[in-house]
Amino acid sequence: MKKVAFHNLGCKVNAYEMELMQQNFRENGFDIVPFGERADIYIINTCTVTNIADRKSRQMLHKAKSLNKDAIVVAAGCYVETDRERALKDESIDIIVGNKDKKDILNIIWNYIREREDSGKEGECPYSVYETVSSLTDHTRAYIKVQDGCDQYCSYCIIPFSRGHVISRNEEETLKEIRELAEDGCREFVITGIHLSSYGLDMPYNTVAKDGSYHNEALTVLIEKAALIPGVRRIRLGSLEPRIITCEFLARMRALDCFCPHFHLSLQSGSNEVLKRMNRRYDVEEYEQKTELIRKYFDHPAITTDIIVGFPGETEEEFKETRDYLNRIDFYEAHIFAYSRRKGTVADGMKDQLTRNQKSERSAFLLKDSAIRKKRFMEYYMGRKETILVEETVEIDGRPYLVGYNKEYVKCGFCKEGDTGSSGSFMEGTVKGFINDDMLLLV
Template sequence: MRIKLKKVAIHSLGCKVNSYEAESMEIMLRDEGYEIVPFSEDVQADIYIINTCSVTNIADRKSRQMLHKAKKMNPEAVVVAAGCYVQADPDGVKKDECVDIILGNNMKISIVEALNDYFGGADKTSYLVDINDKYQEYESLKINQTGEHTRAYIKIQDGCNQFCSYCIIPYVRGRVRSRKPEDIVNEVKTLAATGVKEVVLTGIHISSYGTDLENISLIELIEAIHEIEGIKRIRLGSLEPRIITEEFAKRIAGLEKICPHFHLSLQSGCDKTLKAMNRKYNTEEYYEGCVKLREVFENPAITTDVIVGFPGETEEDFLETRKFLEKVHFYEMHIFKYSRRKGTVADKMKEQVADTVKSERSAVLLALEKAQSLEYRKMYIGKRLEVLIEELTEIDGRSYYTGYTKNYIRVAIAADEFKDNPVNDIYECMADKLICDGVTILARCN
């Protein structure tokens, strides 16, 4: 019988879904009497939980590094490997002497049971399921509080059925599984009662929400959340471009709490490359979605992801992508150099692009992104903005309260303008000028 240890440090890698799941595990452990401590070399924990990521080979390596770092911080500690890297390489994790407990996806809800088994004398404990079994149900994780007082990420679904040729996620997250709408609504009500003003709907592929349930879709879920008292803003995670139909656009435009900030994942502005990526749309369909949003919202913030250097991408293909990005004119773009991922179709493709070429193309698009983003923010100088204040911070030696507009522009207001703590309240202010290299608007309330 091992002595049950109490101090737990949790470190989450990767996406907001992982962050949500880490928060849920933290709440379960706290309810069982565990003390949650920071993941820091300054604080020694008895148990370390690493919620891993496996979106790229680099993410796998970072996950292994964090597992080894945890054991190094306290060689006597229990180290738990959880999440996507565990699903991607279960045999490798089982052989890793730094890991004491293995917790796959759809099994994080078993964290307390896993620790009880371990402290009861079990050997290296492994909790894994066949994540690709089509009969897997949604893992009923939940939160009743959040580390971010003003904004809460709400996981509404898991899994993906898209199978893009570069992506490992469907293999480590499994098929689409939607959370019951009543569970989501009840969680949002609980969080609203704690003072949360903004919720962000997140998942692995939220556009698929409800496809495995009866009589519910993403737009209907959004409309149900919109009715919850106390919630002032609803922000959406990454959307599949094809979901932006005329009906969808009109219905969300009729909801005043919706933030006009839409992340439509593109990946390439070249139809040939999109086909090789196994994306389910072409550039014309994507552009039509952007037009529909701009017809029903005034200057919505449209953001995206772009991969450069995908196998077979020629210079002409890249120039076609650049031209398309200029046509759409995004608020922000996340530019990624293609990274080979073992286990994917793209990893086996011939015509892999040289790293130097990827870097050159990335630099071109990053410069375009900076220019477009600056231009978008400049449109708001001299206008009145509504800002949800999030935190007190220091800029150039002076104290400011910072927060975000509904279209996700960062705003800073001098701290001495407020008599009381304004965090978690919405203020109207006047935008004066851009600061912080153009990524923040300096504003005043008077």
């Protein structure tokens, strides 16, 4: 049996796709071993979001070759899409697999082996390929990837170059898959994509609401149909852009019992000047209106976001605007990323790049504020009844807890000594306090 080792870099979509590849190898009789062990095939699912990600991708490819010089080293994903020329020259790489070809990876490897060994093996690849690059399940939830690519061209991002234009997955196929996963016992579904708000833009759907404003009917209908599938108890959405938040969208989501009021609205900066330099397609006023609208339709929704701190030219004043804005919007969570240069992007060529120290100092301020807001958001639940979907048992300070998330994606735990739930089950309890900064205690 051939041994194969995987290493993943980068975003969640990459992680999902790697899981799918692993599943595919497993189903075809391969033995998956940890990266670091000697294997016959190494697959590195690369990332190119920053120059550092490029470097790490190369390091892992070289490491793979050093672990077994006779192994087949496969470079898959974004790095090889954006710097194919360099990848082709890299002697540690045997096979290059672009994002769109990941589903055919076994076929590609099979052909490579045939050619390398010149073995005269005839006929079809004996391995079956997976048909979609879409979903994966962990213990309790399935991630359903419904869209790939992006046409937004934010000035700091390489994804439109590495993943290409928007492609939406066929609705029927998506629903079929959700149905099968629900029949298998999966209860929570996360609808995700590289730029989820663009889902359906390549479909013959009307994306204009009755009042003339933008409305994504394709995504709305997909969620509504998924919610009707027996066994689907929760639906969450991946990262969204503000434009998708409309009265019609929110009203229709609110009507679904299984919809989780957790909105990850990517902001990146609270300064209009910085947003313009980033080539983001909204301003802070529009963004704020959308958060107000969400709060009108849902009671205590979780609104989370991503922030890039220290973007080229970010002045003290612009940073302060962002800091004040985050506090004003009162996010449940803000993921703070220090700006990192990415070769091939417009932002990489911008003047006034900030120093590492400036970026870390500013990040530290935002992280501190974020922790305070998060605690406040979680305190709201004290004394309230909450239901979690149990994901795992975790030991904290020597005691076992059944841990899961509520609908707003707040982590909660039951002390296992008194409870007998198991992974994949729903449990209800009353919030009695904090287990730690990240987790509420249910009894």
